[in-house]
Amino acid sequence: MTQDIEHRLKNRQVNPTAMRLLVLDFLTKQTAAISLNDLEKGMAPSDRITLYRTLKTFEEKGLVHSIEDGTGATKYALCEQDCDGENHHDLHVHFYCNSCKETFCLPNTRIPELALPNGFKQQEMNLIIKGVCEQCSK
Amino acid sequence: MTQDIEHRLKNRQVNPTAMRLLVLDFLTKQTAAISLNDLEKGMAPSDRITLYRTLKTFEEKGLVHSIEDGTGATKYALCEQDCDGENHHDLHVHFYCNSCKETFCLPNTRIPELALPNGFKQQEMNLIIKGVCEQCSK
DNA sequence: CTTACTTTGCAATAGCATTGCATAACTTCA
DNA sequence: TGAAGTTATGCAATGCTATTGCAAAGTAAG
Numbered sequence: 001m002t003q004d005i006e007h008r009l010k011n012r013q014v015n016p017t018a019m020r021l022l023v024l025d026f027l028t029k030q031t032a033a034i035s036l037n038d039l040e041k042g043m044a045p046s047d048r049i050t051l052y053r054t055l056k057t058f059e060e061k062g063l064v065h066s067i068e069d070g071t072g073a074t075k076y077a078l079c080e081q082d083c084d085g086e087n088h089h090d091l092h093v094h095f096y097c098n099s100c101k102e103t104f105c106l107p108n109t110r111i112p113e114l115a116l117p118n119g120f121k122q123q124e125m126n127l128i129i130k131g132v133c134e135q136c137s138k
Numbered sequence: 139m140t141q142d143i144e145h146r147l148k149n150r151q152v153n154p155t156a157m158r159l160l161v162l163d164f165l166t167k168q169t170a171a172i173s174l175n176d177l178e179k180g181m182a183p184s185d186r187i188t189l190y191r192t193l194k195t196f197e198e199k200g201l202v203h204s205i206e207d208g209t210g211a212t213k214y215a216l217c218e219q220d221c222d223g224e225n226h227h228d229l230h231v232h233f234y235c236n237s238c239k240e241t242f243c244l245p246n247t248r249i250p251e252l253a254l255p256n257g258f259k260q261q262e263m264n265l266i267i268k269g270v271c272e273q274c275s276k
Numbered sequence: 277c278t279t280a281c282t283t284t285g286c287a288a289t290a291g292c293a294t295t296g297c298a299t300a301a302c303t304t305c306a
Numbered sequence: 307t308g309a310a311g312t313t314a315t316g317c318a319a320t321g322c323t324a325t326t327g328c329a330a331a332g333t334a335a336g
Contacts (some may be wrong), residue, residue, distance in 0.1 A: 017301090017314065036292080047316050052293075054314095068208045070264060072324080073292065095258060106258075112250045119272030120233060120244075126208060128264045134257030153333085155283065174323080185285050190324075210293080211323065252280095 018072040019046065023054045025062065032102040033067050033075035033094070069103045069128055071095045077105050091125060097133035103135060150199040157184065161192045162201065170240040171205050171232070205239045207234045207266055213245050227264065235271035242271060256268035 005024050008126050009016040026043055027034070034042070039051050048135040055076050067075040093109040096102075143162050147154040163174070164181055172180070193214050197268040200221040205213040231247040233238075249265050258267050 015302090015313075019315075043248060046223070047227045049212060049294085049317080050315050056294095057314095065223065070170045070206045093252065094224070094240075095254070109252055109254060112252070114231065114247055114250070114267070115242060116247060116267070116269075117272065119275055120267075121275050122267050123236060123269040129252070129254070129260050130263070131254075131261040132259045134255065137257050137259050155280075155332085157284075170315085187286080188284050194325095195283095 002007075008050065008063070011055055014057060014061050014063065017068050020054055020057075021048075021112060023051065026059070027058075027064065027076070027078050030077070033077035035071075035073040035075050037073060039076075044069075062110065065104055067094050067128075068113060068126065071096070075103045077103075080107065086120075093127045093129055096128055096130045097136055098130055099136035100134050114118070136138075146201070150201055152195060152199050152201065158192055158195075160184075161189065162196070162240075165202065167215070168215070169216035170242050171207075173211040173213050174211075175211060177214075187223050187230060205232050205241055205243075206264065207232060208268075209234070209239070209241075213241045215241075218245065231265050231267055233271065234266055234268045235274055236268055237256075237270050237274035240271065 005021055005028070006016045009024060009074065014020060014021055022043060023039065026039065036048065036052055039055070040046070040047070040048050043051070048071075053063065059066055062079055064076045066080050067077060078121055090109055093106045093111060095104045095106050097104070106129075109126055114122075116122060142182050143159055143166070147158055147162060152158060160181060161177065164177065174186065174190055174193065175200045177193070178184070178186050181189070193202065193204075197204055197214070200217055202214045203217050203221065205215060209215055231244045231249060232246050233242045235242070244267075249263055252260075254260060
């Protein structure tokens with residue numbers, strides 16, 4: 001189990017330090033994307049900047065992707081297995097719940113292709129849907 | 139011409155003060171969405187907070203809409219004629235150019251409907267496409 | 277002209293993101 | 307093993323955007 005997490009780090013050329021194991025473990029247990037604040041509050045007391053840099057490292061190495069959901073605080077969520085740092089395959093939709101204020105990845109909702117005006121060339125895409133999530137709409 | 143701008147304010151129940159006329163005039167001359175900073179730099183020296191509140195007022199009254207393009211700074215652009223403060227009809231796509239760093243509205247590119255997982259209810263949607271704009275790809 | 281309301285400008289604050297630097301931890305190689 | 311070098315961590319400090327409080331200036335109405 002911890003073995004798993006350790007391997008996951010090594011596979012991405014990230015040294016598996018105690019801190020990183022803890023953070024990655026914490027991330028795997030989340031059902032929603034979390035902010036730096038969430039991470040800080042959810043873990044045993046640790047230095048905020050170290051957590052920040054841990055997330056940045058994870059992002060560079062393709063372990064997590066960051067989400068701008070419009071709340072002002074960047075959220076992070078685990079990547080699918082086939083991401084790398086250069087080229088995140090996170091072309092899935094993100095959903096922000098106006099009720100519980102949580103941000104979810106919707107990996108099965110693919111972003112459709114769009115026709116852009118002449119001359120515009122698409123490289124990335126970021127789609128946030130806001131509404132009410134499954135839990136809150138019960 | 140100034141008459142136009144003045145009417146536009148009055149139509150939206152915004153008192154046409156000197157400041158507001160200047161800001162709205164400035165906005166109509168833009169080809170891309172602008173941030174508070176852009177506005178401050180582009181205009182005759184004025185108080186930043188006043189400009190901020192002017193934009194907020196315009197947004198409430200349906201004159202402009204705000205755009206979160208992921209750069210950290212909120213951008214503003216004029217609304218189509220049929221927007222109101224309650225219900226912005228800005229369901230168009232926004233395009234961020236990685237080259238010139240400008241953000242454009244693509245009013246003719248409509249956001250497609252998406253099938254969400256069971257239980258998720260959509261209320262709003264925000265789609266940013268990043269890439270290279272028409273000018274920069276020439 | 278006076279009163280009431282709106283707008284403006286300044287000061288101040290809060291929150292997120294980010295960097296510099298010194299220390300601690302860990303690696304490596306002789 | 308131990309000295310040197312690299313990497314990671316923790317603390318301090320800073321920058322930027324957003325936002326509010328309050329008092330002064332401006333505007334409108336009677």
